[in-house]
Amino acid sequence: MATREELLAAAGALGTPLYVYDLDLIRARLERLRDAFGRHFGVSFAVKSNPNVALLKALAPLVDSFDVSAFAEAERAIAAGMEPERLTFCGPGKRPEEIRRAVRIGLGELVVESLHEARLADRFAGELGTRQTVLLRINPATSPRAFGVNMSGKPSQFGIDEEEMAAAIDALAVLPNLDLAGFHIYSGSNSLSHEGLAENFGILTDIFRRATAHWGQKPRKLVFGAGFGVPYLPTDAEIDLAALAAEVLPGIDALKAEPAFAETELELELGRWLVGPCGWLLSSIIGAKASRGTELRICDAGFNTHLAAYGMMGSVIRRNWRIANLSNPEGSIERYTVVGPLCTTIDTLATKLELPATSIGDVIAIENSGAYGLTSSPTRFISHPEPREALLDGGRLTEVSESLLNHWRLADN
Ligand SMILES: Cc1ncc(COP(=O)(O)O)c(C=O)c1O
Missing domain, CATH: 2.40.37.10 (Lyase, Ornithine Decarboxylase; Chain A, domain 1)
Incomplete structure (x- = not known):
């Protein structure tokens, strides 16, 4: 943890206002996350939370993927040394040109948030003579009561409503230039509630199970939007990761024990918890x-x-x-x-x-x-x-x- 003297010296050297990011602390938090969840989950860093290229450069070798929310974030990630194949691209308002560029650079997984996006990606992949791997983003109908910011259970621009997921999977599966690899859910953020976070893992697991059963294929990847919060206020307390993992991982073990998920890569997608x-x-x-x-x-x-x-x-x-x-x-x-x-x-x-x-x-x-x-x-x-x-x-x-x-x-x- 940066000391008071180090921070004062930084302000003295560079003036204020000044943002200082402590890489040792980021590495230590990532280690804590891996200790608690690493046996089951890879880690995807949400670039939107801090897109500074030098910080991304330090993070690229340490995490499994970067999630970008604009093509310009993909460019930042690549400038930081991240391979395009380790990028996912979320976002409810991707411009056609962004989708075309993502396909052209061989971006790992395009997270499709609507069938319109899926059809555009299919068309561009066909024109470019390639196939694009996609994840279908699902917007849950329910969310934990104790969550902070909440994006599910209401009209939303994010992903396909859970109620419509079966029809969307059918429509995606017939697009010839897309390769559906699995599903993505990010439905709430900044929760410090142990109860809410644990419940969220349960909701996500249940949706992934039902989506997979309808699809009838083995997903290669499932992305769990973690929603882990940080203690902004003096009265807030850090999440007890070990306790949370102890509660959540039996359910994940049960999922992995099912033949459809034995080979599935699971990823936790987060930003603020890691760098905030x-x-x-x-x-x-x-x-x-x-x-x-x-x-x-x-x-x-x-x-x-x-x-x-x-x-x-x-x-x-x-x-x-x-x-x-x-x-x-x-x-x-x-x-x-x-x-x-x-x-x-x-x-x-x-x-x-x-x-x-x-x-x-x-x-x-x-x-x-x-x-x-x-x-x-x-x-x-x-x-x-x-x-x-x-x-x-x-x-x-x-x-x-x-x-x-x-x-x-x-x-x-
Ligand atoms: C799709 C997606 N993934 C990840 C994140 C990162 O959230 P957080 O920084 O709260 O972990 C967000 C934040 O809005 C998001 O929309």
Whole structure:
């Protein structure tokens, strides 16, 4: 885990706002995941959670697949050294040109989310004189009660409704240039509930069994959208992976004991659990004032740099994330409202936040920022400098920024 000194040194060397990703910690989490689930499941990393090419380069040799959600993410993955055959391509709005390119590069599995997509892929594969391997994405009719973000059981652009899966399998099976390899389900994310996660594995296994029975073939691959959450809030606790595995794996053993699944490759697809806790957004306090009884601290990272930490990525209520004052960790605890530099009242990072006494020049760290940080943020809003990005590997800091929008002009003055 990156130390306070390492993070402060990074902020000193590269300035703020700055995202720092700790590769040692990513490797350690992956090892924990493999220890708990590795005998049964491969690991697929969802590139959308952090598409930084240098980070992908470090991850490519460590995981089994990358899941991409746009052809440009496939290009990033390939630039990072990932083989096209180890890519899956999900996404409800693939453009025809993206599908054609995916087929042309020999992408591992195209995850078809509609029959329209399947027919396009079939046509392009025919034109290119090849066959495209596909997985059918199924949208469950039910989902665990205790799940966080939930995509199933309602009208949805994601995958084929479970109620329609039999007809879709029949329609897919006759497309001459497609090779159906199995099924994919991703129906919820960011759950910390042991009960909900375990129930989800049961729901997915049951659907996969029924889809396979209808199909009458042995699937080569089944993708389980894991939905593993991370403890964003101070009151959240990490998932107990070993306990979860102990509950879930007997059901998976039973599945694997059936002849149809004995040879099937199972994969856990996730993003935030792997990289979220391994990243920090470092920000400097650039203003301090008291207003009508509230101590305000203004930092240089607004929602333009981290939409999720500001509660704008699907949260119903904004809650304070885990934030630390790196510059003065031992100070007396005070209460602050922390805001960003944007000219709107919604640019509020934290209210009634208890932090060691914080003054102008201090560096704060927003924890759990390794996933859906920079990639999910509207960096062009109000044209502040885009955050830099850096990797920490064995204590060594390397800048891996991909865009330095607005930085150069500032540097010139
Ligand atoms: C198809 C698919 N797979 C994987 C993920 C990754 O989810 P998470 O980062 O919560 O693990 C998502 C997130 O939206 C997704 O839509």
